[in-house]
Amino acid sequence: MRTDDKLDQMEERPTDRARPRMTRTRLWLFGGTLAVYFAIVVGVLANTWLVTFDWQLMFFRPYKQWPAIHEFLDYFVVLGQRGPTAVAVAAWLGWRCWRQRNLHPLLVLGASLLLLNMTVGAAKLGMGRLGPHYATTVGANEMWLGGDIFPSGHTANAVVTWGVLAYLATTPLRRRTLSVIAALGALGVGMTTVYLGTHWVSDVLLGWAAGLLVLLALPWLEPAMTLAEDRLMGLLLRLWLRRPESLRGPLPAGLPAPVSRQRVAPDGEVLVRETVGAGAGGRGGTARTPDGRPHHPPRPHTTRAERSPVTPAGSRRPPHADRVPRATPLSPTSGRGRNGTG
Structure with missing residues (x-):
């Protein structure tokens, strides 16, 4: 399994309680x-x-x-x-x-x-x-x-x-x-x-x-x-990512799990794939809501190949026993009966 795939499966840091405020x-x-x-x-x-x-x-x-x-x-x-x-x-x-x-x-x-x-x-x-x-x-x-x-x-x-x-x-x-x-x-x-x-x-x-x-x-x-906590966590994460893949080992406890981002072509081919820290403002730290709680982006899902939509052939209207399909020409008999002449 590739290192980027392992990073996708790492557990995210749990949300801690709100920080005290000056009441x-x-x-x-x-x-x-x-x-x-x-x-x-x-x-x-x-x-x-x-x-x-x-x-x-x-x-x-x-x-x-x-x-x-x-x-x-x-x-x-x-x-x-x-x-x-x-x-x-x-x-x-x-x-x-x-x-x-x-x-x-x-x-x-x-x-x-x-x-x-x-x-x-x-x-x-x-x-x-x-x-x-x-x-x-x-x-x-x-x-x-x-x-x-x-x-x-x-x-x-x-x-x-x-x-x-x-x-x-x-x-x-x-x-x-x-x-x-x-x-x-x-x-x-x-x-x-x-x-x-x-x-x-x-x-x-x-x-x-x-x-x-x-x-x-x-x-x-x-x-x-x-x-300070965001900066330190981002610094530790960047140091961990700079290590060779063979020497990295598991992500140290306390570091936010990196997020793998990728761009996929319409035919399903992966064009660009990069691993970044889950931080606010690109600092590698943890984004936080206004009340002080850390906010973590959702874990990325496995990318599926994108296919062009296919329009089904024929009519989409449900069949009906009394309805005559438009593709079937009306018979002379049925026409006369409808006009009241037959």
């Missing part, structure tokens, strides 16, 4: 969280009661009040470290990409972590706050001193990394369940950093707000992620 509720949540974010920053900059509470809890030293749980929380706080959590979640989402035959889950994780590093990293370096262990003046907000703990990176990373799993959930029940689990995990990681004395309470509050802003902003990045 009015999500937009209100984003605006409210952004207001809380700036309120925390202003509260720390103005040395309000928030800074006083930071110092009171720092002098309380929770790690000395409950030393029995110190060892456990040393391991638990790893759930907020970017390296281990990113590897674990990427492995799970990579398996989902293979099952769903698209790159959307990994692209969501990559986009969220990139946005998190840009926003949280800029805030950390821009405000330069020192942590409790390095504080210099009692009662001061410790800002602009070259630190990098405001907001809490562990807390924000826990919100985003585990929240991505809820964002990618396929059913409302799973989304609600994973949202609760991610919220509890992020809450635990944030309070653990306060227990260990590595962050102020205000650091943790700002970390929660920063991570939630990243999750709420993901629908705005969906068009860019869809474009």
Whole structure:
């Protein structure tokens, strides 16, 4: 069997669910969280009661009040470290990409972590706050001193990394369940950093707000992620098609099946046959409908030879017992009878 015939029989990539959109509720949540974010920053900059509470809890030293749980929380706080959590979640989402035959889950994780590093990293370096262990003046907000703990990176990373799993959930029940689990995990990681004395309470509050802003902003990045997915899928498909036929093997999972196009002469002879990727705009990717669902062209059918239509000979009118065919001449007797003279 020829390679082009094999490509015609390949299974098409299944349609995945619609991508999340920026709804009015999500937009209100984003605006409210952004207001809380700036309120925390202003509260720390103005040395309000928030800074006083930071110092009171720092002098309380929770790690000395409950030393029995110190060892456990040393391991638990790893759930907020970017390296281990990113590897674990990427492995799970990579398996989902293979099952769903698209790159959307990994692209969501990559986009969220990139946005998190840009926003949280800029805030950390821009405000330069020192942590409790390095504080210099009692009662001061410790800002602009070259630190990098405001907001809490562990807390924000826990919100985003585990929240991505809820964002990618396929059913409302799973989304609600994973949202609760991610919220509890992020809450635990944030309070653990306060227990260990590595962050102020205000650091943790700002970390929660920063991570939630990243999750709420993901629908705005969906068009860019869809474009990137189409380009990557088209690139992988073109690389696969450039390999020699003897080394190609089966089409890798996740690539849209190529479509075989051909032009046939009236006598049934194939004039031109070419194999192209099922993509929009000739990019080799996957065409999509306006709501974000991928659209796949129908699988081509086996071409049949075209024959010129043949007009059947004779009359097409059905036979009738009382009807005299036109080809039979009327007899004189029948003519006289019809005129009433016979």
